Amino acid sequence: MSFFRNQFSNVVEWEEFRDDMIFWKWNNPEIKKGSKLIIRPGQDAVFINNGKIEGIFKDEGEFQIESDIIPFLSTLKGFKFMFNSGMRVEVLFVNTKEFTVKWGTQNPILIPTPQLPGGMPIRANGTFNFKVNDYVTLIDKVAGVKSTYLVEDVKIRITSVLNQLLMKWISREGKDMFNLQANSMDIARGIREDLDMEVMGDGLAITGFQVMSFNYPQEIQDMITKVASQGMIGNLTQYQQVSMTDGIASGRVQGGGAAADMAGMMMGMNLAGEMMKNLSQNPVAGQHPNSITGTGAGAAGNAAARPNFCPNCGAKNEGANFCPNCGQKLG
Template sequence: MDIFSKIKEKLSHEFIDIVEWLDYSDDTIAHRFERYQNEIKNGAKLIVREGQTAVFVNEGQLADVFTPGTYDLTTQNLPILTTLKGWKYGFNSPFKAEVYFVNTHLFTDEKWGTKNPVTLSDERFGLVEIRAFGTYAFKIADAGKFIIDIVGTDNNFTNFEINEHLKSLIATRFTDTVGEANLPIELYAANTSELSETCQEVMKPEFLSVGISLEKFYIENVSMPEDLKKEIFEYSRIDKLDLDKLTKFKTAKAIEAAAKNEGGTAGAGMGMGMGFVLAQQMGGMMGGNMNMGQQQGFPKAGGTAVPPPIPAAVQYFYAVNGTQQGPVSFEQLGTLFANRTINRDSLVWKQGMANWTALQEVEELKSFLGGNTPPPLPGA
C-alpha cells in the first residue's frame, strides 16, 4: 500500500459515518452529539429513534429538524443547513454542525408546590392564606424552539434543570388563577378537579412559548391554617341549622357553663341573664297551655276572674348574609348579638317600621351596645 492510500485510509476513519444517540436516561431531555474534532461525512446516516427528534444547529442558528426515521445526510436532506453554509448543488465534502437529540417522550409525576402561602380575600373570613401542591406532566412539542430558547450550548440537559423554572411558572400562574376565580374559600379544597383544568388552560400558552407542551396538571391538595378550617366547619354547620333552635341550644349550654363556674361573678351574671330569657320563654309556653285549657272549657283556677291576655311581644326580623331571618323576641335578638351572630350594623325590622334599619339606630336596641350606664347627676 502506497503512502497516499495510507493517508486516505487514516482520514476516512476521522469522518463520522453514523449519527445516532443510544445512551440516555429517563431524566435526559436533550443531548448534544459529540464529535470532538471529527467531521460528519457527506452521505452519513442519521438514525432518529422513536421518542427522539434530531436538531441541527449552525453557529447558534436553528437549521434542520428530523423526526424518527433513517436519513442520508446530503444537500437534499439538509436544505436549511445547505443554505446557511452556502453549499452548492452536488457538495460532496465533510461538514461540521452541532447535532442535538431531544427526548420527546412524556415526563410524568413532576412535583410542584407553592413556596409561600397565597393570600386571598374572602367576603366572610377576610384575608386568608392557602397553600397548594400537586403534580404535572410535560413533553417537548417543538424541539427546535426548545434547543434555541432553553438548552443553548448545554451538552446534556436534564429535566432537573428545567423543573425549577417550570415550578416557578406554575406557582405564579396558580396564584393569579385562584385570585381571579373569586370562589368562597371552602370551595377551593372541594373543587380541585375543575381548578386543575382551569390552571392547565391558563398555563399552556406559556409552556408552548418555549417549545414545551403541558400535558397534565393536577392539584392534589389545598391546605389552610387549622383555625380557619374550624371557622369554616362551624359556619357550614350554622348555615344548615335553624337559627332559632341553635340560639336555644347555645342558651342552654351557656346556663350549664355558668352553673359550673361557682363563685364566678361574670359567670353568675351571664347565667342569670340567660336564665331570665329561658324563664320568659318557658313562661310563655305555660301561659299558652293555660289559655288553651280555658278555651276547651276547663274552669278558671280558684273561680276567680282571669286577667286579659298579655299583649303580644314585639317580634323582630334580622338579616344575615343578605338573608332574612326571624321573627325573634327582644331577648332572643339580644342573645344573637351577644353570640356575635349579628352586630351593630346588622339590619333589623319590626312591625311599624317603614324600612330595614341598622341595629344601632333602633332606640330600644341601643342597650345591646353597652349604653346602660346612666348619665352624671346634675351639678356633679
C-alpha cells in the first residue's frame, strides 16, 4: 500500500522563489494523499477553494498536509483522501517582504509657473516601498486571473499615474519652483497617500515614497547656481576682504610680492575707511560733533600734531588720524 501512496504523493512548495515576484500559484490540479507542504522564510501559503480562502499558513517549515494542514482548513476539515483521488484546492504562495522600487520620470513634467509661460520642465527620481496587506482583495482582484504577479507589474501601475501626482503636489500651496528639494518631504508624503489609495484595491499598501532629487534644465540650473552664489557673496567689499584674509592666512598670498603688497594696501585702505567711518559716527567725548571738520586754532593744532609720514610703515600721511596703509594711530 505504501508503494501506491508514494506514487500519488507530491510536494506543495514554491521551489524557485524570486525576490521580484509578489505571489506564485502552485499549478498542480490536485493535492495527493501523503503530500507535504514546505514554507520557506519570507513566504505565506494560502489555501483557496472555489475562490475563497480556506486557511493561511505563515510558519516556515515542512508539514504533512493530511495531518497538519487539513484540520485547520475552514470548510475542508472533514476531508478524507481516497485511494486514488486527491484534494482539489489551489495554493497561493505570497512573498511577505517589503519591496523597494526605483522610479524616475522618463520625460520632463511641465509645472505651471508665472516665471515661465510654458511651464517649468522638471525631472525627478526616487524610490517607493510597498507590500501585500490584504490577501482577500489580492485573490479577488489579481490572483483570480493571474498565476504570478511581479514587482514590475506594480511599478508600471505606479509610474502611469506618477507624473500627474508630481504635478499636483509640486503645484499645491505655491511650492517654490526653484527650491523644490526643500519641500521634497511634503511632496513625497502627499504622493504616498494618493498612491496608497491607488493600489489599495489590489490588496497592496504603499509603505513609503521618497523623492531623491529634482532636476532642472541646464540653463535653469545655471541660473539657480548664479543667484545662490550672488546671495552668498552679498557685499562685494566684504567678499574681497574675506578672500584676501583667507589668502594670507593659508599662504597663497605671501609677503614680498606684488600680490601681497596689493593685498596689504587694500586691507589697509579698507581698515582705514572703516575707522574713519566709525570716528565720524562716534566723535571724541567733549567735542562738538562738527568740530572735526571745523576751522580755527584747535583744528590747525591737531593737524600740525600729526606726522607727515607714518612712524610704523613710512606711508605718507595727509592729515588723517590713522595711517591709511597699516592703521597706526597718528594723532
